[in-house]
Amino acid sequence: MNVNNCTNRPLVVPCSLDSFNYQIDTYIGCEHYCYYCYALQYAETDWVEEIKIHRDIEEKIYKELENIPPQTIYMGYHSDPYQPLESEMLQTRKVLEILHKKGFSASILTKSNLVTRDIEILKEMPEANVSISVAFDDDEIRKHFEANTINTNDRIDALRLCKEAGIKTSAMICPVIPEITNTEKLVYKLANIANKIWVYGISIKDNTDEHSQNVKNIFKQHFPQKQREIESIIFSNNHSYWSVLRNKLLTIRNDQSLDLSIHI
């Protein structure tokens, strides 16, 4: 893998999520290489073999935060802030230290347990939030869809440690793949650990996208008997699979009094 410097690119940029004004992506590219990653379709590098970093990240962030009042910054929108390279490059760590020093906070989305390294900083930030994303309870299935992530239980254990440290936690069950993702099981696993859980279905509407092609190839190779059925569900928002799953999740939400946001 090549690590290159990314020059002349702002680090603190407007965030399109409702609750945040700004986001920071500490890396361009993501070694986790989830084959369903939406970012693959507009990536400026090959996304996996070349990762770009900001070598002058501390200087840059100080400057860019100069005229921004303290607030919570979203981290993890385009790439994972705790991808393996972070243990060596410390881009995310350096950003958190500066955010903390200047009175900002962070809301983080990751698929890694490396986030626990920074618990001491995060727990001192006002309103910090750590969120994990999971989709595959079965580890063999996870490996078909995600080339370089850690297993789901290790992610959940990391989230538990964050919660025990007093940090707000959340989880995204995404992407829900019909007949493959055991959504209910994941909700139960996360129920006492995540303060909020979102559920999102997979989006492969355009067959020409790289991530769509990747996912269809996985179905063909590893789930040939189910492929037709899976694709018929994915390409139909009105398929009964979705309404049945929605109803099951609504029942769990009511029974367990969960903050569960369902988007399928």
Ligand code: SF4
């Ligand atoms: S962790 Fe997120 S950004 Fe990284 S490859 Fe997977 S889906 Fe894409």
